[in-house]
Amino acid sequence: MESEKKEISVxxxxxxxxxxxxxxxxxxxxxxxxxxxxxxxxxxxxGVDEASVELTLEKNVLTIYGKVEADIPxxxxxxxxxYGIGDYQRQFVLSNExxxxxxxxxxxNGVLCIRLPKAEIAKTRKIAVRAGA
Amino acid sequence: MLLSxxxxxxxxxxxxxxxxxxxxxxxxxxxxxxxxxxxxxxxTGPESSIxxxxxxxxEPEAVDIQVVGNTLTIKGGRAARELKESEAYHRRERWAGQxxxxxxxxxxxxxxxxxxxxxxxVLTITLPRAEADKPKKIAIxxx
Numbered sequence: 001m002e003s004e005k006k007e008i009s010v011x012x013x014x015x016x017x018x019x020x021x022x023x024x025x026x027x028x029x030x031x032x033x034x035x036x037x038x039x040x041x042x043x044x045x046x047g048v049d050e051a052s053v054e055l056t057l058e059k060n061v062l063t064i065y066g067k068v069e070a071d072i073p074x075x076x077x078x079x080x081x082x083y084g085i086g087d088y089q090r091q092f093v094l095s096n097e098x099x100x101x102x103x104x105x106x107x108x109n110g111v112l113c114i115r116l117p118k119a120e121i122a123k124t125r126k127i128a129v130r131a132g133a
Numbered sequence: 134m135l136l137s138x139x140x141x142x143x144x145x146x147x148x149x150x151x152x153x154x155x156x157x158x159x160x161x162x163x164x165x166x167x168x169x170x171x172x173x174x175x176x177t178g179p180e181s182s183i184x185x186x187x188x189x190x191x192e193p194e195a196v197d198i199q200v201v202g203n204t205l206t207i208k209g210g211r212a213a214r215e216l217k218e219s220e221a222y223h224r225r226e227r228w229a230g231q232x233x234x235x236x237x238x239x240x241x242x243x244x245x246x247x248x249x250x251x252x253x254x255v256l257t258i259t260l261p262r263a264e265a266d267k268p269k270k271i272a273i274x275x276x
Binding site for chain 1: 169172173174175176177178179181182183185187188189190191192214216217219220221222223224225226227228251253254255257
């Protein structure tokens with residue numbers, strides 16, 4: 001968490017505003033993988049499906065937000081609780097090497113997978129040198 | 134470690150456990166040391182109990198549920214991803230490995246009627262109380 005905050009402030013992005021819904025917000029655990037041509041983010045967000053997850057990219061801040069509808073069984077009382085029910089939110093700062101137009105995301109079994117392809121510019125480029133006239 | 138309210142009242146408070154529980158509640162962390170994965174919520178009702186388990190990314194076929202007497206056992210695992218040559222982790226927070234979680238209820242479970250379903254990475258198991266184990270109302274006869 002600390003490091004994220006730092007990254008955001010370094011980038012000069014605004015502090016995320018508070019949500020109006022009075023809900024708990026959890027930070028989903030993530031794996032971030034980088035390969036030659038893309039960066040992949042996997043986030044554990046149980047209770048979220050494709051309709052309730054929101055991805056926004058503003059300036060260079062990618063925000064993941066997942067809304068969870070609490071499924072409270074009728075006539076039952078919570079006796080033991082190891083996890084809380086609430087929404088998910090997490091933000092990451094993208095570097096310029098991500099091709100913003102081609103970002104893709106998939107949700108499956110409560111895991112969000114975001115693929116961030118690297119822009120052509122970021123891939124190694126060879127520059128031809130011509131002989132001057 | 135599952136700790137029901139019944140148990141908590143029935144014995145001395147274990148300060149370490151209490152501390153751990155408080156710590157978890159205060160940080161609001163969804164954060165799994167291996168022992169705590171997957172996290173379980175237990176709901177109790179008059180006729181049944183409902184166990185909900187967060188198992189994101191685990192296929193239903195990979196989960197084994199067993200009921201014996203008053204005990205529910207959930208087994209499964211989530212494999213770590215195999216990295217290709219060019220891949221490297223920047224962050225690795227998601228849990229991976231094998232787990233076994235056991236929940237003991239204060240009554241016997243009607244094992245024939247146990248139902249389990251998975252939706253959006255949340256497993257819900259309904260555990261009805263065995264007929265034979267339900268409290269019976271005793272009629273008082275007037276003499």
